Amino acid sequence: MRLDKYLTELGAGSRSEVKKYIRAGLVTVGGVPVKRPEEKVRETDEVCLRGKKLCYVRYEYYLFHKPAGCVTATEDARHRTVMDYIHSAARRDLFPVGRLDLDTEGLLLITNDGALAHELLAPAKHVEKTYYAKVDGRVTEDIVNLFEKGVDIGEKKLTKPGILEVLREGDISEVRLTITEGRFHQVKRMFEAVGMRVLYLKRLSMGPLRLPEDLAPGEYRPLTDEELALLKPETLSAK
Numbered sequence: 001m002r003l004d005k006y007l008t009e010l011g012a013g014s015r016s017e018v019k020k021y022i023r024a025g026l027v028t029v030g031g032v033p034v035k036r037p038e039e040k041v042r043e044t045d046e047v048c049l050r051g052k053k054l055c056y057v058r059y060e061y062y063l064f065h066k067p068a069g070c071v072t073a074t075e076d077a078r079h080r081t082v083m084d085y086i087h088s089a090a091r092r093d094l095f096p097v098g099r100l101d102l103d104t105e106g107l108l109l110i111t112n113d114g115a116l117a118h119e120l121l122a123p124a125k126h127v128e129k130t131y132y133a134k135v136d137g138r139v140t141e142d143i144v145n146l147f148e149k150g151v152d153i154g155e156k157k158l159t160k161p162g163i164l165e166v167l168r169e170g171d172i173s174e175v176r177l178t179i180t181e182g183r184f185h186q187v188k189r190m191f192e193a194v195g196m197r198v199l200y201l202k203r204l205s206m207g208p209l210r211l212p213e214d215l216a217p218g219e220y221r222p223l224t225d226e227e228l229a230l231l232k233p234e235t236l237s238a239k
């Protein structure tokens with residue numbers, strides 16, 4: 001790829017800034033200064049900016065425990081975004097895969113792999129998402145059965161079936177809900193449809209990814225090799 005593109009992708013500056021650095025002789029490839037921004041480099045080349053070696057990374061994958069109070073976006077004028085928590089990224093083109101509400105916590109994948117994001121989010125792929133929720137009121141057998149059939153949340157079609165498990169009964173119920181869609185505010189609207197309010201919501205899993213118990217809200221870590229293997233398209237579609 002072009003040297004200026006390589007540097008921009010790694011966040012060395014804007015395209016025009018990195019062109020200036022290159023023309024000023026601040027960039028070396030294999031120890032030799034290169035002054036043409038259009039010069040081609042390979043991922044394996046040793047590229048240095050001001051003598052500091054850059055490490056080329058094509059894709060990055062982070063598992064993030066989103067805390068409440070930050071928006072799932074790359075930019076926002078009013079709130080902290082999920083991207084503000086990811087400090088160690090090499091690339092500048094990372095984005096969150098899917099969306100959690102401002103007050104929702106839990107598992108969020110952050111990557112720059114658009115093809116994987118599509119595999120996980122496309123409605124036709126039916127990727128399972130499991131949530132833990134506290135809801136006000138008692139979750140009856142009828143509600144469990146209704147969720148299993150699909151719920152009318154005021155759109156043309158009922159939701160796809162949701163598997164609702166009651167973890168703790170009471171005036172405030174604790175539940176686990178697994179759904180295969182990602183409609184806007186879907187979990188909250190499914191409970192609203194049966195006259196209940198979600199008081200707390202946390203995503204526990206998305207496809208084969210699970211929220212690790214030792215990852216506190218606001219923390220993140222790179223995906224492990226095992227998790228990456230589970231996200232390969234052939235593995236995902238075999239589920």
Ligand code: URA
Binds near residue numbers: 185186187
């Ligand atoms: N459903 C919701 O209502 N909110 C979320 O953040 C995720 C799923």
